[in-house]
Amino acid sequence: MxxxxxxxxxxxxxxxxxxxxxxxxxxxxxxxxxxxxxLMRAKQLHISDAPxxxxxxxxxxxxxxxxxxxxxxxxxxxxxxxxxxxxGLHVSSLRR
Amino acid sequence: xxxxxxxxxxxxxxxxxxxxxxxxxxxxxxxMLDEQASPGGQVWREKSRAILNAxxxxxxVAGGLxxxxxxxxxxxxxxxxxxxxxxxxxxxxxxxxxxxxxxxFLNCRSLVIATGAREYVQPIPGWTLPxxxxxxxxxxxxxxxxxxxxxxxxxxxxxxxxxxxxxEQQRLGGKISAVVTSNTFLDWMKALPAMLFRPRLLFRGxxxxxxxxxxxxxxxxxxxxxxxxxxxxxxxxxxxxxxKDWTPQGEPKxxxxxxxxxxxxxxxxxxxxxxxxxxxxxxxxxxxxxPKQELDGRTNVDGCFxxxxxxxxxxxxxxxxxxxxxxxxxxAFLGAKISHPIEKLRREHAKATSFGEAMSKLSIPRPGLTKxxxxxxxxxxxxxxxxxxxxxxxxxxxxxxxxxxxxVRAGMGLCGGKFCQTAITDxxxxxxxxxxxxxxxxxxxxxxxxxxxxxxxxxxxYSDLPISKPAPL
Numbered sequence: 008m009x010x011x012x013x014x015x016x017x018x019x020x021x022x023x024x025x026x027x028x029x030x031x032x033x034x035x036x037x038x039x040x041x042x043x044x045x046l047m048r049a050k051q052l053h054i055s056d057a058p059x060x061x062x063x064x065x066x067x068x069x070x071x072x073x074x075x076x077x078x079x080x081x082x083x084x085x086x087x088x089x090x091x092x093x094x095g096l097h098v099s100s101l102r103r
Numbered sequence: 104x105x106x107x108x109x110x111x112x113x114x115x116x117x118x119x120x121x122x123x124x125x126x127x128x129x130x131x132x133x134x135m136l137d138e139q140a141s142p143g144g145q146v147w148r149e150k151s152r153a154i155l156n157a158x159x160x161x162x163x164v165a166g167g168l169x170x171x172x173x174x175x176x177x178x179x180x181x182x183x184x185x186x187x188x189x190x191x192x193x194x195x196x197x198x199x200x201x202x203x204x205x206x207x208f209l210n211c212r213s214l215v216i217a218t219g220a221r222e223y224v225q226p227i228p229g230w231t232l233p234x235x236x237x238x239x240x241x242x243x244x245x246x247x248x249x250x251x252x253x254x255x256x257x258x259x260x261x262x263x264x265x266x267x268x269x270x271e272q273q274r275l276g277g278k279i280s281a282v283v284t285s286n287t288f289l290d291w292m293k294a295l296p297a298m299l300f301r302p303r304l305l306f307r308g309x310x311x312x313x314x315x316x317x318x319x320x321x322x323x324x325x326x327x328x329x330x331x332x333x334x335x336x337x338x339x340x341x342x343x344x345x346x347k348d349w350t351p352q353g354e355p356k357x358x359x360x361x362x363x364x365x366x367x368x369x370x371x372x373x374x375x376x377x378x379x380x381x382x383x384x385x386x387x388x389x390x391x392x393x394p395k396q397e398l399d400g401r402t403n404v405d406g407c408f409x410x411x412x413x414x415x416x417x418x419x420x421x422x423x424x425x426x427x428x429x430x431x432x433x434x435a436f437l438g439a440k441i442s443h444p445i446e447k448l449r450r451e452h453a454k455a456t457s458f459g460e461a462m463s464k465l466s467i468p469r470p471g472l473t474k475x476x477x478x479x480x481x482x483x484x485x486x487x488x489x490x491x492x493x494x495x496x497x498x499x500x501x502x503x504x505x506x507x508x509x510x511v512r513a514g515m516g517l518c519g520g521k522f523c524q525t526a527i528t529d530x531x532x533x534x535x536x537x538x539x540x541x542x543x544x545x546x547x548x549x550x551x552x553x554x555x556x557x558x559x560x561x562x563x564x565y566s567d568l569p570i571s572k573p574a575p576l
Binding site: 011012013014015016018019020021022036037038039040041043044047048052053054057058059060062063064065066067068069070071072073074075077083084088091092 | 138145151152153154155156157158185204221222231232233234235236237239240241243244247248249250252253270273274275276310311313314317318335336481484485486487488516517518521522552553555
């Protein structure tokens with residue numbers, strides 16, 4: 008049937024959930040989804056602090072340009088919109 | 104990895120993919136480099152690995168077709184790599200890129216730049232709060248991860264993207280508190296003639312808008328969000344009616360929400376053009392600074408061709424035809440005889456362009472929008488520089504974004520000035536009371552994307568470094 012504004016929420020099949028940590032907090036995400044999406048689902052919006060005044064910052068451009076969603080994984084800095092979540096991933100924010 | 108090739112294409116959106124596919128038909132070695140793992144660009148962004156099955160959308164279908172075509176072609180697709188510098192040697196272009204933490208390069212005889220666009224977001228008080236993100240940003244989350252954003256979203260911006268964001272948020276199970284758009288219904292009526300040539304897109308757009316009314320979601324035409332409030336994340340937005348030139352006026356109104364998706368049109372990613380030596384010119388109708396261009400993607404740099412939104416915002420339909428034309432130009436430059444019907448492609452491109460330009464016209468910010476940026480608004484997000492600080496620097500004699508950058512560090516941060524230079528250019532033009540096109544464009548410098556020093560240094564032993572003997576005393 009024609010639907011004007013369909014809701015597809017229940018028609019999307021995702022991978023199983025895995026555990027990862029964000030600043031020590033244990034969180035769940037679908038294996039392979041972007042960390043940006045996983046943090047959004049877990050309502051962890053405050054990802055970094057502005058270098059100059061320490062104001063809270065989060066995901067802004069979602070295409071690897073703004074550098075405001077960068078986190079650290081294994082000592083490397085990476086944008087959370089460009090990182091896929093895997094089981095046991097340990098993420099630290101750059102919050103001060 | 105072969106490092107000497109015929110044609111390199113940077114960017115794998117509609118323009119880059121079409122350039123690559125057509126060029127690969129001429130028995131030339133074609134490499135397409137792209138930041139994302141799969142081809143598609145922002146408009147046809149591939150679903151993440153976490154999505155096993157999902158209803159199809161026009162974007163996912165078009166993306167699937169192009170990804171299939173690329174995988175069956177002779178195009179070598181280098182996905183998930185980041186081009187950070189382009190140099191010119193005597194008879195080639197040298198492309199430096201990062202691949203999994205290693206810096207690599209390749210030489211190409213001809214280069215097609217199809218690096219697309221980024222979003223312009225007019226700085227307003229509170230726009231740096233977590234929970235505020237671009238409209239294009241929202242669409243990339245929607246396409247890649249298929250999740251809604253926040254639990255109560257306000258969409259505020261210009262052009263067709265406002266309604267796409269609202270529709271997708273609801274399709275994925277999210278809520279919209281309100282849609283606030285600078286355009287009036289009359290603006291849309293004026294764009295109608297151009298849209299009639301694309302009845303399917305027109306129908307889709309109408310459906311988005313009607314659905315908002317059916318679902319009783321408030322739509323504020325001719326309004327804009329003027330302030331985002333909240334402590335550590337968004338709690339509500341203030342919005343106002345705007346005049347014809349988009350100057351906010353009248354009583355502030357408020358809507359509670361926990362996220363805001365906002366955007367004021369797209370701007371071409373002009374930095375790669377500057378690195379190769381293509382001159383820029385200012386064209387507000389095409390999104391600001393655009394590369395000077397000739398027929399079929401040719402430029403003032405021999406062997407370098409441009410296509411897609413990076414060459415001026417004309418939308419994805421025009422990017423496809425522009426990509427084909429630029430790809431053929433690169434092939435012809437290398438001496439091959441073109442067998443494709445160029446005249447026919449040009450006609451298709453002209454048709455696609457007229458639709459794209461009508462959509463761009465709706466999206467392009469009008470002068471009054473700059474008034475949203477108050478004196479204390481952070482303009483340079485990376486370095487936390489306010490409008491007042493930038494204006495003081497301008498009053499002290501800074502005449503370009505470069506001098507503002509050296510003076511107060513606005514544009515010096517990790518994003519490389521990509522999200523503040525347009526607003527700074529507007530401030531300089533306003534202070535000098537001159538048109539924006541009289542302001543010198545920013546100068547792009549490598550790296551185009553942040554690269555770690557470790558990556559740049561590569562593998563070497565300190566003992567291998569040649570150190571000449573000290574001079575005798």
